Amino acid sequence: MRNLTLLTDLYQLTMGQGYFNEKRHEEIAVFDLFFRPNKLITYSVAAGMEQAADYLENLHFSEDDLAYLRSLGLFSEDFLAYLKDLKFTGDVYAVREGEIVFPYEPILTVKAPMIQAQLVETALLTVINHQTLIASKASKICAAAGGGVMEFGLRRAQGADAGVYGARAAMIGGCVSTSNVYAGKLFDIPVSGTMAHSWVMNFPSELEAFRAYARSFPDACLLLVDTYDTLRSGLPHAIEVFNELRAAGHEPKGVRLDSGDLAYLSKEARKMLDKAGFPDAIVCASGDLDEYSIRSLKEQGAKIDSWGVGTKLITSADLPALGGVYKLAAVYENGREIPKIKLSDTAEKVTNPGFKEMYRLYDGKSGKAVADYIALADETVDGSAPLEIFHPVETWKRMKLENYTVRKLRAPLVLKGKRAMPRYPIPEIAEYRRAEYARFWEEYTRQDMPHIYKVDLSERLYRLKRELLESYGKGDARV
Amino acid sequence: MRNLTLLTDLYQLTMGQGYFNEKRHEEIAVFDLFFRPNKLITYSVAAGMEQAADYLENLHFSEDDLAYLRSLGLFSEDFLAYLKDLKFTGDVYAVREGEIVFPYEPILTVKAPMIQAQLVETALLTVINHQTLIASKASKICAAAGGGVMEFGLRRAQGADAGVYGARAAMIGGCVSTSNVYAGKLFDIPVSGTMAHSWVMNFPSELEAFRAYARSFPDACLLLVDTYDTLRSGLPHAIEVFNELRAAGHEPKGVRLDSGDLAYLSKEARKMLDKAGFPDAIVCASGDLDEYSIRSLKEQGAKIDSWGVGTKLITSADLPALGGVYKLAAVYENGREIPKIKLSDTAEKVTNPGFKEMYRLYDGKSGKAVADYIALADETVDGSAPLEIFHPVETWKRMKLENYTVRKLRAPLVLKGKRAMPRYPIPEIAEYRRAEYARFWEEYTRQDMPHIYKVDLSERLYRLKRELLESYGKGDARV
Numbered sequence: 001m002r003n004l005t006l007l008t009d010l011y012q013l014t015m016g017q018g019y020f021n022e023k024r025h026e027e028i029a030v031f032d033l034f035f036r037p038n039k040l041i042t043y044s045v046a047a048g049m050e051q052a053a054d055y056l057e058n059l060h061f062s063e064d065d066l067a068y069l070r071s072l073g074l075f076s077e078d079f080l081a082y083l084k085d086l087k088f089t090g091d092v093y094a095v096r097e098g099e100i101v102f103p104y105e106p107i108l109t110v111k112a113p114m115i116q117a118q119l120v121e122t123a124l125l126t127v128i129n130h131q132t133l134i135a136s137k138a139s140k141i142c143a144a145a146g147g148g149v150m151e152f153g154l155r156r157a158q159g160a161d162a163g164v165y166g167a168r169a170a171m172i173g174g175c176v177s178t179s180n181v182y183a184g185k186l187f188d189i190p191v192s193g194t195m196a197h198s199w200v201m202n203f204p205s206e207l208e209a210f211r212a213y214a215r216s217f218p219d220a221c222l223l224l225v226d227t228y229d230t231l232r233s234g235l236p237h238a239i240e241v242f243n244e245l246r247a248a249g250h251e252p253k254g255v256r257l258d259s260g261d262l263a264y265l266s267k268e269a270r271k272m273l274d275k276a277g278f279p280d281a282i283v284c285a286s287g288d289l290d291e292y293s294i295r296s297l298k299e300q301g302a303k304i305d306s307w308g309v310g311t312k313l314i315t316s317a318d319l320p321a322l323g324g325v326y327k328l329a330a331v332y333e334n335g336r337e338i339p340k341i342k343l344s345d346t347a348e349k350v351t352n353p354g355f356k357e358m359y360r361l362y363d364g365k366s367g368k369a370v371a372d373y374i375a376l377a378d379e380t381v382d383g384s385a386p387l388e389i390f391h392p393v394e395t396w397k398r399m400k401l402e403n404y405t406v407r408k409l410r411a412p413l414v415l416k417g418k419r420a421m422p423r424y425p426i427p428e429i430a431e432y433r434r435a436e437y438a439r440f441w442e443e444y445t446r447q448d449m450p451h452i453y454k455v456d457l458s459e460r461l462y463r464l465k466r467e468l469l470e471s472y473g474k475g476d477a478r479v
Numbered sequence: 480m481r482n483l484t485l486l487t488d489l490y491q492l493t494m495g496q497g498y499f500n501e502k503r504h505e506e507i508a509v510f511d512l513f514f515r516p517n518k519l520i521t522y523s524v525a526a527g528m529e530q531a532a533d534y535l536e537n538l539h540f541s542e543d544d545l546a547y548l549r550s551l552g553l554f555s556e557d558f559l560a561y562l563k564d565l566k567f568t569g570d571v572y573a574v575r576e577g578e579i580v581f582p583y584e585p586i587l588t589v590k591a592p593m594i595q596a597q598l599v600e601t602a603l604l605t606v607i608n609h610q611t612l613i614a615s616k617a618s619k620i621c622a623a624a625g626g627g628v629m630e631f632g633l634r635r636a637q638g639a640d641a642g643v644y645g646a647r648a649a650m651i652g653g654c655v656s657t658s659n660v661y662a663g664k665l666f667d668i669p670v671s672g673t674m675a676h677s678w679v680m681n682f683p684s685e686l687e688a689f690r691a692y693a694r695s696f697p698d699a700c701l702l703l704v705d706t707y708d709t710l711r712s713g714l715p716h717a718i719e720v721f722n723e724l725r726a727a728g729h730e731p732k733g734v735r736l737d738s739g740d741l742a743y744l745s746k747e748a749r750k751m752l753d754k755a756g757f758p759d760a761i762v763c764a765s766g767d768l769d770e771y772s773i774r775s776l777k778e779q780g781a782k783i784d785s786w787g788v789g790t791k792l793i794t795s796a797d798l799p800a801l802g803g804v805y806k807l808a809a810v811y812e813n814g815r816e817i818p819k820i821k822l823s824d825t826a827e828k829v830t831n832p833g834f835k836e837m838y839r840l841y842d843g844k845s846g847k848a849v850a851d852y853i854a855l856a857d858e859t860v861d862g863s864a865p866l867e868i869f870h871p872v873e874t875w876k877r878m879k880l881e882n883y884t885v886r887k888l889r890a891p892l893v894l895k896g897k898r899a900m901p902r903y904p905i906p907e908i909a910e911y912r913r914a915e916y917a918r919f920w921e922e923y924t925r926q927d928m929p930h931i932y933k934v935d936l937s938e939r940l941y942r943l944k945r946e947l948l949e950s951y952g953k954g955d956a957r958v
Contacts, residue, residue: 002481006661007639009631011672013660018678018695029681068664074699118677125634126642133637152488155604156800158612159640160486163605166637179488185547193490198597198807199497201819202508216497220553228822228951259823315799321635321790328677340680343707344738472707 004055006065008122013069016115017079025082025115028090030330030337030355032106033124035132036348040319042450043440045139045433046099046107047169048131052092052124053419059088059120088116092414095358097424098135098172098433099409100440102372102455104348104392106356107132108413109329121326129324130162131169137316138173139433140447141309144291144298148306150192151178152286153314166314171426172433179308189426194220194256200227206234210241214252218245222253222284230257230265231272239276254282256308262287263300270303282306290317291447327351341468347393352461353468358410361387362439364403369440371399372409375458381406389456483534485544487601492548495594496558504561504594509809509816509834511585512603514611515827519798521929522919524618524912525578525586526648527610531571531603532898538567538599567595571893574837576903577614577651577912578888579919581934583827583871584837584851586611587892588808600805608803609641610648616795617652618912619926620788623770623777627785629671630657631765632793645793650905651912658787668905673699673735679706685713689720693731697724701732701763709736709744710751718755733761735787741766742779749782761785769796770926806830820947826872831940832947837889840866841918843882848918850878851888854937860885868935878933
């Protein structure tokens with residue numbers, strides 16, 4: 001594993017030296033990681049916690065790192081000596097990967113000595129912003145396709161990690177395979193792919209190219225049929241080779257379309273394959289696909305069994321950053337929690353103070369999710385009593401829950417610097433996402449004009465927030 | 480260095496086994512890497528060649544990689560044994576990093592045994608697509624700002640590599656520094672950053688927070704002034720601390736604005752700092768900036784000396800993928816070049832066949848770039864004779880050059896598998912970009928409705944392309 005300890009913003013280290021000089025660097029602080037709403041976010045699929053835990057467990061400055069920091073001329077020898085022995089010793093609470101999450105929710109909370117909590121901000125955001133972004137995009141694409149989505153985006157990813165961890169996140173979001181061999185090996189996820197246009201161009205004729213491929217892969221023969229002319233050349237040649245394969249005792253896999261009108265071509269391909277006696281040969285389509293074009297193709301009756309999705313998935317092209325933030329929620333003075341709030345002119349941008357916990361409330365009858373509920377960590381939320389929830393800004397919007405169940409959404413990810421959550425295999429994470437997604441009414445997860453899922457605050461948390469806001473408004477706080 | 484040999488699409492390996500079984504895997508092939516036009520691409524800044532060369536020099540399958548491939552059940556032992564000893568032995572020609580490049584231009588060409596040329600396609604595209612994308616975006620942002628752009632995007636980057644190599648590319652594109660400490664160390668580029676809102680929130684008052692920072696960094700004191708109220712609290716407190724610093728013999732650096740109306744606030748901040756006797760204190764601004772918002776702020780008379788640009792630069796938010804492709808241009812049979820062409824219904828999508836070279840033509844009088852010129856590799860283009868250039872599709876658009884100079888745009892990057900181009904330091908690459916950019920009329924590089932810079936084909940290359948196209952049209956080619 002690469003040592004990513006320096007993967008941080010310089011200001012984390014200048015602030016670190018500042019706290020060190022003020023002898024406040026080991027005061028305990030609480031930071032929440034959450035993201036804000038965006039016109040394209042309906043729900044998100046949490047991901048990246050696994051790599052976040054790896055990073056925290058391995059945090060340490062090498063001699064080389066310290067020599068580099070010394071060379072900047074900004075840091076004192078005392079501070080560099082302190083960094084030499086620094087490890088991450090704090091606690092981290094987080095939702096599981098694959099959890100369905102919403103804006104404002106503290107999907108990860110760090111409780112650690114100030115200097116550590118600041119140092120790790122940047123890398124935690126990088127990893128979780130990225131994987132959550134791609135898992136969410138994949139979930140939307142897979143919902144549109146209804147299954148069979150293959151991740152093909154490596155060549156268009158924003159660097160190697162974007163391709164590799166993007167493939168991982170895509171699987172969490174519901175993809176069935178990736179073309180990325182590196183990701184396949186690293187995460188033990190299925191890989192797929194057969195041939196490019198160059199293969200077809202590289203033989204004297206399309207038919208010879210198909211035959212050569214069938215010779216090498218008689219039982220995994222999926223042919224790319226659009227190099228010259230899909231209906232007049234590609235499909236007839238493919239069927240010819242499929243007949244030869246069958247005569248030799250093999251069944252073909254199918255064909256891939258990568259250009260042209262995929263709705264029309266897929267319907268024609270399906271007819272031709274069926275007529276030729278290959279109803280089980282699949283039609284796979286690729287070429288600049290995303291949830292919008294897939295939905296449109298399906299509306300047009302496209303006969304596509306499997307979707308290769310590249311650029312728009314691996315870059316989350318219509319929303320290339322999730323915009324997650326990491327905000328101070330509390331500090332401890334002599335063991336006493338001092339809640340902190342970040343002011344803003346916009347009510348929605350004011351942060352939620354204090355060390356908190358997060359719950360999901362399900363309707364007792366349908367079993368569907370009703371609302372998420374953020375409370376202070378020392379509150380009891382166990383479903384044993386009726387619960388009145390209300391909108392965190394428009395507080396007159398209230399709802400009383402009587403028949404409901406509660407699930408705590410977060411668990412310790414790291415305790416005293418050591419991983420505390422199991423390493424779940426990717427299929428298990430993907431299945432967790434699928435099952436939890438099914439517990440949401442479609443009204444909340446649909447792409448167009450979704451109903452906004454409720455993320456409410458407990459009465460105590462709400463009151464604490466108001467008190468802190470009012471103390472600033474009245475000038476009680478010495479700003 | 481990580482071994483990225485498996486960073487490829489599975490189909491490169493299935494095709495590899497196919498060629499191996501056909502005993503054609505060591506036939507020499509030529510592939511061109513280029514990108515297609517897009518409404519947002521005016522020009523691009525080439526980058527990533529350095530990492531591409533590192534990758535090629537280090538290409539090898541580890542025992543672990545081979546064990547993984549074996550586990551897929553797709554590959555023969557003969558083929559795996561062949562892969563065990565595989566190295567990249569080919570030649571690669573490429574433009575220098577920092578070169579200004581345009582759609583359709585073969586900015587990199589691989590001439591190598593078929594199996595190698597295919598295997599490396601994906602990683603070359605990943606690395607060059609990404610860095611070229613970010614260097615180009617940075618160049619546009621820096622052009623709008625007129626200098627002083629700091630790269631702040633790590634936390635929003637699509638993974639660690641996107642942040643680290645994105646910071647590198649941003650410097651090539653004209654940024655003056657990055658907040659990314661890892662990138663600073665790896666590439667020896669300037670790092671910058673001072674404090675976050677959490678620092679200010681973490682002290683009993685804003686004034687105490689500023690004083691504490693000034694104590695630790697008396698000569699690098701840049702204060703974030705928007706935590707509570709920029710004009711009524713942040714700036715007065717900053718000025719108070721600046722006066723204290725000066726009394727102690729230090730000069731402050733300045734202030735940073737991160738929210739609110741940056742045009743208005745920066746003008747007010749400038750006035751307040753000037754009036755207080757700190758005309759040299761800079762005003763730095765950050766917060767969701769890009770070339771559009773920077774241009775708008777400057778039009779409104781914003782007094783901003785330095786720009787911190789994050790999300791929209793590090794993700795190239797309005798164009799998150801460059802869409803580079805890698806297409807077969809020729810194969811060799813018994814040492815004889817067989818040019819190859821990729822057909823398409825769209826004239827612009829038909830590839831340019833053959834092993835080629837690329838030139839830039841400059842006007843002899845102004846020294847400005849007139850057109851780029853793609854010719855077959857064995858043509859002589861040295862400026863010694865008048866040259867007639869013409870539009871590659873609308874061929875009646877012709878221009879005769881008499882007083883002009885010529886520069887070959889590409890050089891060997893890798894020869895026989897070994898790096899052949901020097902490792903240029905980043906400041907040298909950035910300066911190269913700056914100087915070459917200055918040789919383009921602004922008409923070609925401006926953001927809005929740019930004039931399209933000419934990328935023309937030589938008469939011989941054009942004729943070869945036509946002949947190949949017509950041979951397909953006439954059915955000469957056996958498709």
